[in-house]
Amino acid sequence: MNTVEFTGSEFYNFIAEHKLMGSHCQQCGDLYLPPRPRCPQCHQEEMKWVEFSGTGKLVAFTVVHVAPTAMLTAGYSFTKPYCTGIVEFENGARISAQILGVDVERPETIEIGIALQVKFIQRSNGEGETTALAFEPVG
Amino acid sequence: MKQRKLGRGVAVVGAGMSNFGAFKGKSTRDLFVEAFREMLASVDKGLDQEAIEALYIGNYSSDLFEGQGHTAPIMADWIGLTPRPATRIEDACASSGVAIRQGIIAIASGLYDMVLVGGIEKMTDLPTAEVTDTLGTAADTLYEVPAGFTFPGLYAAMATAYMERYGATPETFMKVGLKNHENGALNEKAQFGKRIADIMAQKKDRAIKKGYPEPTWQNEMDFLHDRRANPTIAWPLRLYDCSPVSDGAATILLVSEELAHNFTDTPLYIIGSGQASDGATHDRPTLTGLPAARRAAQMAYQMAEVKPSDIKVAEVHDCFTIAEIMATEDLDFFAPGEGWKAAEDGTTARSGPRPINSSGGLKSKGHPVGASGVGQVIEIWKQLRGTAGERQIPGDINLGLTHNVGGTGQTCAVHIFERR
Numbered sequence: 001m002n003t004v005e006f007t008g009s010e011f012y013n014f015i016a017e018h019k020l021m022g023s024h025c026q027q028c029g030d031l032y033l034p035p036r037p038r039c040p041q042c043h044q045e046e047m048k049w050v051e052f053s054g055t056g057k058l059v060a061f062t063v064v065h066v067a068p069t070a071m072l073t074a075g076y077s078f079t080k081p082y083c084t085g086i087v088e089f090e091n092g093a094r095i096s097a098q099i100l101g102v103d104v105e106r107p108e109t110i111e112i113g114i115a116l117q118v119k120f121i122q123r124s125n126g127e128g129e130t131t132a133l134a135f136e137p138v139g
Numbered sequence: 140m141k142q143r144k145l146g147r148g149v150a151v152v153g154a155g156m157s158n159f160g161a162f163k164g165k166s167t168r169d170l171f172v173e174a175f176r177e178m179l180a181s182v183d184k185g186l187d188q189e190a191i192e193a194l195y196i197g198n199y200s201s202d203l204f205e206g207q208g209h210t211a212p213i214m215a216d217w218i219g220l221t222p223r224p225a226t227r228i229e230d231a232c233a234s235s236g237v238a239i240r241q242g243i244i245a246i247a248s249g250l251y252d253m254v255l256v257g258g259i260e261k262m263t264d265l266p267t268a269e270v271t272d273t274l275g276t277a278a279d280t281l282y283e284v285p286a287g288f289t290f291p292g293l294y295a296a297m298a299t300a301y302m303e304r305y306g307a308t309p310e311t312f313m314k315v316g317l318k319n320h321e322n323g324a325l326n327e328k329a330q331f332g333k334r335i336a337d338i339m340a341q342k343k344d345r346a347i348k349k350g351y352p353e354p355t356w357q358n359e360m361d362f363l364h365d366r367r368a369n370p371t372i373a374w375p376l377r378l379y380d381c382s383p384v385s386d387g388a389a390t391i392l393l394v395s396e397e398l399a400h401n402f403t404d405t406p407l408y409i410i411g412s413g414q415a416s417d418g419a420t421h422d423r424p425t426l427t428g429l430p431a432a433r434r435a436a437q438m439a440y441q442m443a444e445v446k447p448s449d450i451k452v453a454e455v456h457d458c459f460t461i462a463e464i465m466a467t468e469d470l471d472f473f474a475p476g477e478g479w480k481a482a483e484d485g486t487t488a489r490s491g492p493r494p495i496n497s498s499g500g501l502k503s504k505g506h507p508v509g510a511s512g513v514g515q516v517i518e519i520w521k522q523l524r525g526t527a528g529e530r531q532i533p534g535d536i537n538l539g540l541t542h543n544v545g546g547t548g549q550t551c552a553v554h555i556f557e558r559r
Contacts, residue, residue, distance in 0.1 A: 062295035063374040084287040096286035107374040
């Protein structure tokens with residue numbers, strides 16, 4: 001597995017396989033999600049791929065009404081908004097992802113701190129579908 | 140952080156801007172000529188433009204906005220300064236704040252005695268979704284944009300983190316917008332140039348004329364809570380929490396300190412400059428402030444040897460209302476978690492003890508992104524020289540600060556100006 005380079009395209013190849021993969025610095029032990037080839041803390045390049053459990057908590061979010069082209073293509077619109085947020089894992093790593101299973105009509109009911117689990121979704125890109133990273137409340 | 144000093148002093152001796160707004164049929168070069176014309180007229184003792192040695196032009200994305208790359212030489216050409224070196228600087232919405240810093244460095248190094256610093260952007264030719272996409276390229280297109288984040292969305296996410304931690308509400312943000320519209324109503328260059336109350340009255344009149352039911356807003360907050368009049372862009376941020384899509388240009392003339400009095404008896408000395416960078420929004424230790432802004436501010440204060448409490452007037456990067464609140468904390472005007480209270484109780488109003496964005500800010504004045512950093516200096520130039528007209532802040536306004544953010548804080552440039 002360590003022959004796979006620590007690039008964005010490999011990260012998304014893993015996402016397509018329903019795996020949430022980051023990189024683990026063998027020198028200082030820091031974990032990176034998304035993965036990085038070079039450790040910004042200790043400046044070493046001894047990384048190993050590591051699979052994340054996929055459970056974390058919501059630390060910030062929004063419900064987007066004015067969507068970018070890619071999300072319009074995926075079927076969202078001003079009257080069909082979606083939630084996106086920042087998810088923090090137990091080890092401190094954070095990532096941005098779409099948040100499913102919350103009430104986008106009543107964003108004031110969405111609570112920061114709720115436990116989330118990873119969910120890999122298929123999103124239309126106009127020509128076909130791509131697998132995207134998302135999270136939903138646990139349970 | 141090691142205290143840094145400039146190799147030699149640098150002063151602003153001229154400043155001008157185009158109107159900010161939506162100008163069909165005008166490209167960045169046309170707006171730049173307007174800004175340059177006003178800058179020339181602002182030099183008290185006159186300027187032979189042949190003395191300008193180089194140009195530093197902030198421009199975020201003419202490539203995507205108007206299909207024009209390589210803009211700096213065009214600006215030089217259009218004002219008749221070819222073949223001088225003309226350099227474009229791109230750091231998203233902080234492009235021209237960073238261009239100022241590059242101009243300062245060029246003069247402080249001794250390479251030049253006089254440089255023109257400018258900022259340009261032409262955003263209104265594109266439809267909304269494409270503007271959203273283009274602004275989105277200032278975020279991380281590999282890891283933030285695929286999550287569905289937009290620019291307002293990222294600031295909205297910071298707003299939810301801020302509300303959760305400190306107790307601010309969406310109404311707090313609305314009050315920032317109200318204040319900046321109050322200020323912008325007194326700025327003849329502003330895109331809106333209207334108070335929210337004026338906008339309400341206008342909409343009521345229009346509804347009556349068209350025979351629609353008359354809106355029932357009782358007051359401005361009522362209007363701002365109306366989902367139709369003030370729709371949600373990215374919750375909790377609504378339309379009136381967001382700076383507009385704008386066209387505009389601004390320019391300032393920088394000279395070495397020893398030359399300043401050849402051009403004016405009241406130059407503004409740039410006594411502090413700071414700049415910092417940061418990673419993607421999700422990668423930061425905090426979501427309730429911008430670490431790069433805090434660091435850039437510390438660098439600028441340290442170089443200037445002034446305290447936050449010494450600053451009399453500040454133009455901060457209110458691309459969204461939440462951004463102004465975080466800025467006032469990152470600049471140490473208020474402790475973390477206190478900025479929203481200052482926004483609610485009038486402390487940051489033009490007549491308050493800590494006036495913020497007397498120009499109307501990006502919210503009301505407009506936010507042609509690459510021009511905003513220099514645009515902020517235009518207000519400081521006026522306030523410190525006592526020429527801000529109706530919106531002049533009373534008293535001895537001798538120290539001013541600009542805070543210009545790129546992206547969601549991947550870049551921040553802070554400058555401190557002094558009138559002696």
